[in-house]
Amino acid sequence: MALGRDAVQAATALTAGFDAIVSCDRDFYGIPGLARINPAHLAGPLP
Numbered sequence: 001m002a003l004g005r006d007a008v009q010a011a012t013a014l015t016a017g018f019d020a021i022v023s024c025d026r027d028f029y030g031i032p033g034l035a036r037i038n039p040a041h042l043a044g045p046l047p
Contacts, residue, residue, distance in 0.1 A: 003027070010034055 006027045013021050013034060020035040021028055028036040 006025060010021065010028060010031050019033065020037050022037045022039050022042065024039060026036070028034065
C-alpha cells in the first residue's frame, strides 16, 4: 500500500493516464490500475 509521497505519485500517474510506474519501491505493487516496473529489468549491460 502506498502512503505519503508514494500515494501522491501514484495518484498523479493515474490521473495523468499512466498505467505503469518505474520504481524500485515495492510499495507501488498492489495499487489497482498501476503496474510497477522494476528499473533493473530495463537496464542493459554497461558499455
